[in-house]
Amino acid sequence: MDGFSGVITTISKLTKMCVLRLTSDNLFFVLSEKVANGGVSMWCELSQANFFDEYQMEGVSTEDNEICLEVTPENLSRALKTVQNAKAVKLKLTKKHCPCLTIAAELPTLSSISRVVTHDVPVDVIPRRLWHEFKEPNMPDFDVSIYLPPLKTMKNVVDRMKNLSNFLVLEANLNGEMNLKIETDLVSVTTHFKDLGNPPWGEDASQDGGPSQSRDPQAMAQARVDIRKLQQFLMGQQVNPSKAMCNIVHERVVHLILLHEDMSLQYFIPAVA
Amino acid sequence: MQKRVTFVEQLEMENVLTKGRGHVSTRSMDPERGGLESLPRHLGRETHVDMSPSNQRMKTSHIPQTLMSVPFLQHPALATGRRRHLCSIANVYSTEHMRQQMKRHYLNVLHTYIQSSVYTSHLKAFGKAVHALSRVGDELWLDPKVKGLALRSVNSAHSAYACFLFSPLFFKNYNLRPATEHGAETVKCKLAMKCVLPLFRCLNSIERNVEQCQISVGSPDDQVMIQFFCRHGITKTHNLRFQESEALQAVFASHLCPNVLKAPARLFGDVVMHFPSSQEEVTLSMTPLRVGLKNYCDAVNDHMKTMYTEMSLHPDEFDYFHVGVDSNITFCLKELRGLLSFAESHCLPVSVYCGAAGKPVCFSVEDMVLEATVVLATLYDPESKDPSQSAAMTLTDATQRCAEAAVLPVGSCEANIGEPEDIPAVTEMIASSQGSPMNVPPALMLPLLHTAGVCVPEDHCSSANSSPASSTICSLLFRAVSLEQDNHDSTARPPVLAFYSDEEENMEEDTDSPSL
Numbered sequence: 156m157d158g159f160s161g162v163i164t165t166i167s168k169l170t171k172m173c174v175l176r177l178t179s180d181n182l183f184f185v186l187s188e189k190v191a192n193g194g195v196s197m198w199c200e201l202s203q204a205n206f207f208d209e210y211q212m213e214g215v216s217t218e219d220n221e222i223c224l225e226v227t228p229e230n231l232s233r234a235l236k237t238v239q240n241a242k243a244v245k246l247k248l249t250k251k252h253c254p255c256l257t258i259a260a261e262l263p264t265l266s267s268i269s270r271v272v273t274h275d276v277p278v279d280v281i282p283r284r285l286w287h288e289f290k291e292p293n294m295p296d297f298d299v300s301i302y303l304p305p306l307k308t309m310k311n312v313v314d315r316m317k318n319l320s321n322f323l324v325l326e327a328n329l330n331g332e333m334n335l336k337i338e339t340d341l342v343s344v345t346t347h348f349k350d351l352g353n354p355p356w357g358e359d360a361s362q363d364g365g366p367s368q369s370r371d372p373q374a375m376a377q378a379r380v381d382i383r384k385l386q387q388f389l390m391g392q393q394v395n396p397s398k399a400m401c402n403i404v405h406e407r408v409v410h411l412i413l414l415h416e417d418m419s420l421q422y423f424i425p426a427v428a
Numbered sequence: 429m430q431k432r433v434t435f436v437e438q439l440e441m442e443n444v445l446t447k448g449r450g451h452v453s454t455r456s457m458d459p460e461r462g463g464l465e466s467l468p469r470h471l472g473r474e475t476h477v478d479m480s481p482s483n484q485r486m487k488t489s490h491i492p493q494t495l496m497s498v499p500f501l502q503h504p505a506l507a508t509g510r511r512r513h514l515c516s517i518a519n520v521y522s523t524e525h526m527r528q529q530m531k532r533h534y535l536n537v538l539h540t541y542i543q544s545s546v547y548t549s550h551l552k553a554f555g556k557a558v559h560a561l562s563r564v565g566d567e568l569w570l571d572p573k574v575k576g577l578a579l580r581s582v583n584s585a586h587s588a589y590a591c592f593l594f595s596p597l598f599f600k601n602y603n604l605r606p607a608t609e610h611g612a613e614t615v616k617c618k619l620a621m622k623c624v625l626p627l628f629r630c631l632n633s634i635e636r637n638v639e640q641c642q643i644s645v646g647s648p649d650d651q652v653m654i655q656f657f658c659r660h661g662i663t664k665t666h667n668l669r670f671q672e673s674e675a676l677q678a679v680f681a682s683h684l685c686p687n688v689l690k691a692p693a694r695l696f697g698d699v700v701m702h703f704p705s706s707q708e709e710v711t712l713s714m715t716p717l718r719v720g721l722k723n724y725c726d727a728v729n730d731h732m733k734t735m736y737t738e739m740s741l742h743p744d745e746f747d748y749f750h751v752g753v754d755s756n757i758t759f760c761l762k763e764l765r766g767l768l769s770f771a772e773s774h775c776l777p778v779s780v781y782c783g784a785a786g787k788p789v790c791f792s793v794e795d796m797v798l799e800a801t802v803v804l805a806t807l808y809d810p811e812s813k814d815p816s817q818s819a820a821m822t823l824t825d826a827t828q829r830c831a832e833a834a835v836l837p838v839g840s841c842e843a844n845i846g847e848p849e850d851i852p853a854v855t856e857m858i859a860s861s862q863g864s865p866m867n868v869p870p871a872l873m874l875p876l877l878h879t880a881g882v883c884v885p886e887d888h889c890s891s892a893n894s895s896p897a898s899s900t901i902c903s904l905l906f907r908a909v910s911l912e913q914d915n916h917d918s919t920a921r922p923p924v925l926a927f928y929s930d931e932e933e934n935m936e937e938d939t940d941s942p943s944l
Contacts, residue, residue, distance in 0.1 A: 227733070230735040233704055233735070234735065234737070237701055237702045238702075251736070255736075262698075264742075264745055265745065266742060266744035266745050267744070268742040268744060268745075270739060270740070270741060270742070270745075271739060271740055272702055272737070272738070272739040273736075273737070273738045273739065274702070274735060274736070274737045274738075275735060275736035275737070275738075276735050277733060277734070277735070277736075
């Protein structure tokens with residue numbers, strides 16, 4: 156329960172509203188690329204077996220065995236935080252005055268009878284015709300892939316840089332070097348990270364075999380992003396992930412991947428000119 | 429005395445050299461060399477205790493034979509010197525030494541306690557009370573009386589009232605000057621909360637630094653002086669100007685409430701935790717079988733976006749549970765949280781007195797030296813078939829008009845003075861705590877003079893009912909200015925001037941010691 160609560164809290168820090176897709180094996184929190192979100196998109200995947208003792212789900216129909224809901228993760232996160240020390244927690248999709256995700260918890264009390272608390276979080280069901288908008292994003296054809304430095308360090312740096320400028324240039328190369336640069340009229344600041352290591356996508360990632368292998372390891376791929384979006388991403392991370400990677404498509408998009416033991420999170424930040 | 433560990437083999441060598449003695453002496457000799465603290469003891473068979481005069485000066489301590497005969501000390505490989513070293517360590521733990529340490533420690537603690545005394549924790553409690561009151565309203569009424577110092581606050585919509593009454597025993601010194609020549613003029617002191625709250629904001633630093641606090645109220649200057657006497661001789665003096673205003677008090681007949689619940693503050697804290705702090709209103713429903721709490725969503729808010737929370741409690745969880753009337757009352761949670769956190773920090777049980785919907789609900793906490801009450805208006809449910817609801821009486825706006833309107837019922841009840849009457853619901857229209865006008869009048873509480881039974885004149889009520897509520901904002905509770913002149917009731921207001929002189933928490937009279 157703590158793990159699930161932690162995931163929801165992280166998601167709630169990233170976005171106000173997102174889509175929850177439930178399949179028989181997994182849960183996905185999806186934020187699709189829309190102007191309203193500033194172009195960022197997010198994909199978070201959890202395996203239900205890691206979090207729930209019991210999981211029953213029935214989709215729209217047998218071929219489309221899925222449920223898609225639009226939910227406000229902050230409400231969910233608040234509700235889950237209050238029932239942290241419950242004996243048992245059940246999440247149900249119910250229909251009260253509107254479709255709701257009901258969290259029913261049994262709390263231990265001093266007397267023999269346990270206290271029952273229910274939180275009803277209103278959700279919106281997404282009709283099937285819109286499901287195509289919330290598909291798993293493709294791995295972009297990146298130019299450079301690099302492991303991220305410790306997120307806390309990165310967050311500190313980005314926090315300070317945010318005071319100076321609105322845009323940050325993130326660049327990295329295949330030699331394990333990454334720079335965060337900001338430039339204003341008065342000052343330009345660069346933070347250099349070295350020896351970060353590059354994930355060995357190698358054989359399977361470079362589909363056409365060409366560019367990645369013949370890329371000069373010193374050449375930097377860069378993307379200029381809105382610093383607030385990067386900061387928002389870094390703020391939400393509470394636990395250190397097992398693996399944190401960043402793929403950069405030169406001047407197009409920054410793709411951040413965090414892998415935890417029981418969930419994976421991908422975050423796309425588009426580059427601005 | 430200097431302490432140096434010298435092994436006896438070394439000494440033996442020296443002894444052999446200097447004195448040519450054959451056997452090992454167990455005393456470390458030679459005070460000039462700063463030898464071991466010598467230990468007269470019976471070391472056993474092979475050693476020989478030498479009680480030479482020079483040894484008498486050494487501090488000695490006794491190690492009981494039982495300790496000495498433990499197996500590991502008799503080990504043949506254990507050299508005498510090492511054994512002596514072990515014994516010197518044991519010296520540290522000798523009973524006399526321990527006893528002395530304990531005595532010293534006890535005296536230190538006692539001394540510290542006397543210095544700080546329980547009044548520092550009282551100061552912290554006072555600060556917490558100010559915090560709790562700040563969550564209710566923007567103004568603080570200071571009301572020094574014979575029976576204690578009352579701190580009160582009411583919110584702007586007059587739908588919540590809080591009162592903390594500290595008895596004179598709470599203070600180290602609490603002196604009220606008896607009434608002066610000008611007659612029954614009480615000090616009616618109203619301070620802006622934003623002046624008082626910063627003084628008590630950081631309770632931890634107050635606890636660490638402040639040794640005494642002195643509060644003086646003096647009418648010539650219209651000032652309240654709060655002095656903090658801190659460590660290192662620092663004195664912080666705050667002079668706050670107060671406004672004269674009419675007194676603030678609400679009377680709530682808690683003994684007449686049909687439903688009474690009492691539970692430890694922890695229970696309420698746990699319950700209230702489930703509701704987000706932005707949640708304004710909750711509905712408490714009570715039946716003899718269970719108590720339920722859920723958040724209340726009025727039509728203004730977007731149904732679709734708000735989260736609903738509901739929970740229920742079993743009567744067994746309460747220390748005292750008496751439900752006379754099944755009821756559902758809706759009140760604002762925000763103002764209550766201050767009292768609940770105060771109660772939790774003092775581990776005091778909280779009592780809830782309520783009636784049917786529309787009647788106010790009272791939460792109170794009490795201790796031997798203090799008493800805290802929060803009274804909240806509840807939403808009146810027009811659909812409820814509760815027969816105990818009396819007819820609503822509309823009072824319109826500001827205090828002046830309230831006064832006039834309020835005078836009426838009192839006037840007509842003059843004949844009833846002396847008759848104990850069931851306090852009826854003199855319901856008034858009031859704005860909800862969010863400021864949006866409510867369409868239904870919550871029932872309320874009343875003029876202060878409980879000896880004058882307040883009765884609701886029927887004709888007045890019926891005329892009032894016709895006017896719609898939405899435009900009126902009205903005062904919940906209070907006794908209007910004009911009432912003061914009508915009836916002087918000694919219990920309601922003692923005709924004394926409150927001037928306090930005090931040491932820990934003091935009120936000092938300004939006329940004698942003009943501030944500054």
